[in-house]
Amino acid sequence: MDVNEIIELSAAAAIAAIERGDLDAAELFSAYRLRAEADELNAFTWVAEHLPADMHADGPLRGVPLAVKDLFCTAGIPSQSGSKILEGYLPPYTATSVARLQDAGAAVLGKTNQDEFAMGSSNENSAYGPVLNPWDRGRVPGGSSGGSAAAVAAGLAPWALGTDTGGSIRQPAALCGIVGLKPTYGTVSRYGMIAFASSLDQAGPLTRDVTDAALLYRHMVGTDPNDATAVGHREEIRLPTAERLDGLRLGVPTELTTGEGLEPGVMAAFEATLATARGLGATIEECSLHSAPHALSAYYVIAPAEASSNLARFDGVRYGLRAPADDLVSLYTNTRHDGFGAEVKRRILIGTYALSSGYYDAYYGRAQKVRTLIAREFASVFERCDFVVTPTSPGVAFELGAKTADPLAMYLNDSFTVPMSLAGIPAISIPCGLSDGLPVGLQLAGPAFSENRMLDAAHALEQAIGFDGSPARTPTGAAS
Amino acid sequence: MSEVRYEPVIGLEIHVQLRTRTKMFCSCPLSFGEPPNTHTCPVCLGLPGTLPVANAEAIHYGLMIGLAVGSELAPRSIFHRKNYFYPDLPKGYQISQYDEPLCSGGRLADVRIHRVHLEEDAAKLTHVGASGRIHGSDASVVDFNRGGTPLAEIVTEPDVRSAEQASEWLRLLRTTLRQLGVSDVNMEEGSLRCDANISIRPVGTTELGTKTELKNMNSFRFIERGIRAEVARQEALLRAGGTVTQETLHFDPRTEAITSLRSKEEAHDYRYFPEPDLPPVLITNEMLDRARTAMPELPAAREARFASVLGLNVESARLLSWRAELGDYFEAALDAGAAMQPPVEAQPLANWISELSARYDGDDPADSNVTPQALATLVQLVGSKKLTQGGAKQVLDRLVAEGGDPAAIVASEGLSAVGGADELAPVVRAALEANPDVAEKLRGGDMKPIGVIVGYVMKATRGRADGGEVTAIVRAELGL
Numbered sequence: 001m002d003v004n005e006i007i008e009l010s011a012a013a014a015i016a017a018i019e020r021g022d023l024d025a026a027e028l029f030s031a032y033r034l035r036a037e038a039d040e041l042n043a044f045t046w047v048a049e050h051l052p053a054d055m056h057a058d059g060p061l062r063g064v065p066l067a068v069k070d071l072f073c074t075a076g077i078p079s080q081s082g083s084k085i086l087e088g089y090l091p092p093y094t095a096t097s098v099a100r101l102q103d104a105g106a107a108v109l110g111k112t113n114q115d116e117f118a119m120g121s122s123n124e125n126s127a128y129g130p131v132l133n134p135w136d137r138g139r140v141p142g143g144s145s146g147g148s149a150a151a152v153a154a155g156l157a158p159w160a161l162g163t164d165t166g167g168s169i170r171q172p173a174a175l176c177g178i179v180g181l182k183p184t185y186g187t188v189s190r191y192g193m194i195a196f197a198s199s200l201d202q203a204g205p206l207t208r209d210v211t212d213a214a215l216l217y218r219h220m221v222g223t224d225p226n227d228a229t230a231v232g233h234r235e236e237i238r239l240p241t242a243e244r245l246d247g248l249r250l251g252v253p254t255e256l257t258t259g260e261g262l263e264p265g266v267m268a269a270f271e272a273t274l275a276t277a278r279g280l281g282a283t284i285e286e287c288s289l290h291s292a293p294h295a296l297s298a299y300y301v302i303a304p305a306e307a308s309s310n311l312a313r314f315d316g317v318r319y320g321l322r323a324p325a326d327d328l329v330s331l332y333t334n335t336r337h338d339g340f341g342a343e344v345k346r347r348i349l350i351g352t353y354a355l356s357s358g359y360y361d362a363y364y365g366r367a368q369k370v371r372t373l374i375a376r377e378f379a380s381v382f383e384r385c386d387f388v389v390t391p392t393s394p395g396v397a398f399e400l401g402a403k404t405a406d407p408l409a410m411y412l413n414d415s416f417t418v419p420m421s422l423a424g425i426p427a428i429s430i431p432c433g434l435s436d437g438l439p440v441g442l443q444l445a446g447p448a449f450s451e452n453r454m455l456d457a458a459h460a461l462e463q464a465i466g467f468d469g470s471p472a473r474t475p476t477g478a479a480s
Numbered sequence: 481m482s483e484v485r486y487e488p489v490i491g492l493e494i495h496v497q498l499r500t501r502t503k504m505f506c507s508c509p510l511s512f513g514e515p516p517n518t519h520t521c522p523v524c525l526g527l528p529g530t531l532p533v534a535n536a537e538a539i540h541y542g543l544m545i546g547l548a549v550g551s552e553l554a555p556r557s558i559f560h561r562k563n564y565f566y567p568d569l570p571k572g573y574q575i576s577q578y579d580e581p582l583c584s585g586g587r588l589a590d591v592r593i594h595r596v597h598l599e600e601d602a603a604k605l606t607h608v609g610a611s612g613r614i615h616g617s618d619a620s621v622v623d624f625n626r627g628g629t630p631l632a633e634i635v636t637e638p639d640v641r642s643a644e645q646a647s648e649w650l651r652l653l654r655t656t657l658r659q660l661g662v663s664d665v666n667m668e669e670g671s672l673r674c675d676a677n678i679s680i681r682p683v684g685t686t687e688l689g690t691k692t693e694l695k696n697m698n699s700f701r702f703i704e705r706g707i708r709a710e711v712a713r714q715e716a717l718l719r720a721g722g723t724v725t726q727e728t729l730h731f732d733p734r735t736e737a738i739t740s741l742r743s744k745e746e747a748h749d750y751r752y753f754p755e756p757d758l759p760p761v762l763i764t765n766e767m768l769d770r771a772r773t774a775m776p777e778l779p780a781a782r783e784a785r786f787a788s789v790l791g792l793n794v795e796s797a798r799l800l801s802w803r804a805e806l807g808d809y810f811e812a813a814l815d816a817g818a819a820m821q822p823p824v825e826a827q828p829l830a831n832w833i834s835e836l837s838a839r840y841d842g843d844d845p846a847d848s849n850v851t852p853q854a855l856a857t858l859v860q861l862v863g864s865k866k867l868t869q870g871g872a873k874q875v876l877d878r879l880v881a882e883g884g885d886p887a888a889i890v891a892s893e894g895l896s897a898v899g900g901a902d903e904l905a906p907v908v909r910a911a912l913e914a915n916p917d918v919a920e921k922l923r924g925g926d927m928k929p930i931g932v933i934v935g936y937v938m939k940a941t942r943g944r945a946d947g948g949e950v951t952a953i954v955r956a957e958l959g960l
Binding site: 313 | 525
């Protein structure tokens with residue numbers, strides 16, 4: 001097979017080609033390795049020099065290369081979480097989810113760029129520079145898993161691992177025209193993921209299609225003796241086959257299909273997709289998530305609160321950056337002053353404030369109540385509907401620098417994805433069309449542990465939509 | 481006008497290192513003096529991406545402690561993060577329990593228990609240089625072997641009213657914990673550490689005064705001296721018209737000096753919040769059954785048994801049960817004496833253990849030169865009138881100094897009791913002749929000066945005569 005044919009294969013198709021003997025794992029790895037090394041999008045922070053010697057080529061993933069978000073610890077491979085404070089940090093161990101995929105035969109191709117400590121929606125908060133969107137290099141790929149999304153969309157990797165805290169898989173998947181799955185909280189081990197917000201962080205796949213998402217996720221789930229919050233999945237994850245949506249009820253929450261910053265082009269693509277869903281036999285009904293408008297506020301208390309504590313370990317004592325200092329307090333302040341970027345500092349300050357004595361009840365305590373309400377409202381909607389559908393992001397990929405001066409405008413990018421994160425439920429973003437030549441994402445969210453049904457529904461829609469992601473893989477990458 | 485009298489009001493906080501196989505939140509074995517930083521792993525070093533997993537054995541031990549002090553055991557308790565920066569705290573927070581602890585309430589003897597909760601120990605800091613404290617040291621080094629050792633923190637109500645009571649009660653607590661087998665309870669090695677919250681108030685009032693916290697006293701003697709010194713300091717302050725400032729204090733046992741570590745204004749805001757990496761601790765019936773089954777006889781039960789079954793008086797029963805090593809020695813000697821003719825009686829044996837304890841410097845008489853068998857023999861000799869109290873004390877002095885067999889010492893030193901009118905009557909007559917004025921008074925019915933005669937006889941027989949018998953012979957000689 002020539003390189004262009006190889007690059008057009010989905011991961012599942014590449015595995016099939018290897019099993020048929022039409023493709024060799026080394027050939028596949030080499031094709032992607034050369035593309036990743038020639039990366040012009042700044043999607044990678046590290047690229048493997050050769051096929052891993054200890055690869056499990058007999059495993060079900062057959063040596064298919066995997067791009068891994070920088071914040072996953074990989075033994076002996078730089079794992080910097082997009083931060084200067086971890087520049088050159090080489091962990092002594094590998095994250096459970098990555099190790100599981102390696103055991104299943106995945107070959108780590110490279111580490112992908114991200115917003116620092118996964119804090120951001122545009123990948124402009126990386127200490128290693130912004131990632132460019134392959135659909136338009138003047139625009140952001142979304143974040144925080146922007147490197148993973150851009151790499152998959154541009155054909156620099158067949159698939160990638162990301163993490164989602166408030167939308168960090170789904171939003172960049174939407175902005176790059178690929179599939180991103182945020183699984184039910186707790187189904188994938190968090191051990192080895194450099195933490196942002198522990199009660200929200202969840203690893204998931206970024207892939208070219210829904211089948212690949214199911215395939216990658218299937219090999220990630222499971223309990224873990226190193227993660228007390230990892231409960232695994234109740235069902236074995238199946239590869240989706242559905243072509244129809246007959247009998248399915250899709251709820252459209254009014255609160256998440258209106259509001260500030262929702263672009264008409266996005267709304268048009270969303271409504272067209274609802275029509276497609278009806279054509280596949282689904283019924284569409286309005287539903288309500290009353291507390292959803294407060295989700296973003298609650299999220300921006302809870303996530304920074306946890307982050308302020310999670311990031312305390314970066315103190316210059318044991319690893320990472322250590323700034324020159326004459327005494328203990330200056331060691332802490334100089335190291336953290338020099339090592340953290342502006343957005344990380346902002347969230348540490350917000351989180352520290354929210355947990356402070358005298359403010360805890362008004363901020364953290366109240367945010368947790370909102371979180372409980374949102375989870376209850378989802379549960380009540382799921383008594384009537386199988387899934388909730390929304391646009392993944394209120395807008396398409398925006399221009400680099402457009403929102404960096406306005407953190408609140410940046411935070412609004414997550415307003416449709418954050419409620420599901422707070423509720424701990426699974427959600428998937430699939431490309432559903434273009435607006436001004438840029439991809440629009442559709443988000444499907446279901447009850448906890450509904451991944452199999454959700455992947456089936458997403459697969460049926462994907463088939464009917466017939467989205468063409470190839471413009472992002474063209475050498476110039478410019479589609480508009 | 482009489483001067484105001486003050487009473488101390490003292491609450492204790494005790495940290496107990498639990499003797500589990502592994503650390504509180506990782507699988508590193510506990511450390512007992514191994515080379516620095518050899519019992520560490522990514523988790524207890526706080527490396528990025530690592531997560532805690534609670535030690536089931538530590539929870540089991542916590543339940544046993546709760547059962548021992550009659551706490552209410554929470555069916556559901558949670559861990560919190562206590563956030564502060566210090567080099568001995570690798571994550572920048574300590575995982576502890578806050579408002580939902582494992583055990584609440586309870587009582588041990590005359591002191592009520594407020595709560596018992598689980599947490600992790602900090603690492604060990606060593607400051608190189610003149611000051612020995614972190615400020616002004618040339619360098620500080622951290623040994624993470626201790627970091628993450630499971631701790632139970634036991635907090636009392638402010639029921640302690642004196643330094644002596646504090647140290648006596650702590651001995652009881654230590655005995656209880658040792659009986660439970662949950663800790664080495666060695667104060668010098670730091671497996672039992674005590675802080676005291678101290679305030680004083682005028683006797684008869686109920687309002688609490690401003691308290692100070694005296695930190696980390698590492699022996700019963702230092703605790704007693706530290707509390708006494710702090711109570712005296714507070715009393716002097718109030719008598720001089722001053723006020724007590726709420727602060728954390730350090731007691732230097734070498735100089736008896738009390739210095740301030742930090743004031744209330746400098747107190748940390750620990751920003752406690754629920755640990756999102758750990759699910760709640762749920763106590764099942766199986767866990768409770770296992771803890772109940774593992775409970776040994778505790779001091780309170782032993783005290784009751786000593787009093788009711790063996791007929792010991794209140795003081796002896798308490799001494800021999802609160803100090804388990806004395807109780808164990810007592811029971812061993814009682815066993816050895818059971819076969820003797822006549823058998824050794826419990827109360828005299830208990831009295832002689834007090835005598836032994838007063839003569840021996842160590843905590844445990846089993847480590848002395850006096851075997852339980854030897855002490856039982858000694859008590860039996862006294863009981864069968866073959867040895868007087870005075871003679872027995874001389875034998876005991878010899879036993880403590882060099883060990884050996886009491887009967888052999890009695891024989892070689894000629895200490896056997898002088899008894900019977902045949903032997904004693906001539907000595908009594910000599911005594912009366914030597915003290916004619918005393919004899920005259922005795923004849924006249926004034927028995928007060930009989931001590932002079934008894935003293936003469938004792939001196940003449942080197943204490944081998946029985947005082948009661950001497951008195952009887954005096955009466956017979958004088959025809960009274």
